[in-house]
Amino acid sequence: MTERQECVESPFARTRVQRTIAGTVAFSLLIAAAIGTRSPAPQFPPIDRIGMEVDLNRAAARELSLIPGVGPVLAERIIRDRSLRGDFQSIDDLARVHGIGPKTLETLRQNSFIRPPPAAPRIATSSE
CATH class of the missing domain: 1.20.5 (Single alpha-helices involved in coiled-coils or other helix-helix interfaces)
Structure with a gap:
């Protein structure tokens, strides 16, 4: 069983x-x-929200990338162009940088400036 x-x-x-x-x-x-x-990770506010302007002839890539419409890649292009061709004389000179068109130029006009280069010191000559 x-x-x-x-x-x-x-x-x-x-x-x-x-x-x-x-x-x-x-x-x-x-x-x-x-x-x-x-x-989330802190985000830097765009410059138009913090009310600051950037000197395009003196700014580092990090400062340039804070401008609305300018990211890290375009900031590096601006610096590279500035070092190869010299300081920008006007904001319109930035049109020579690859990736900057009319819309970006307008944004740059609102959020940046170009400080003129310092005047070269005058050297006294004997005729003065």
Whole structure:
């Protein structure tokens, strides 16, 4: 005769599994809440919001990239052109930089300036 064995589950085993599941769910919710409340990386506001102007002949790439419409790549192009061809005499000179068109020139007019180069010192001559 075949003997049947019944599997009797202990009530303690069931509650241990339930506690493990509940703990895992609670831990997952805490992690999700922590990730969801993390603040994003700070963003620099565009210059038109902070009311500052940039000297196009003196500014570093980081300063230039704060101008609306000028990102890091265009800022590097401006600096490269400035170092190869010399200081800009007017904002219109920036049209020679690849990637700067009429719209960007207009934005640059509103958010930047060009300081004239310092006057060369006068050397006294004998005829003076």
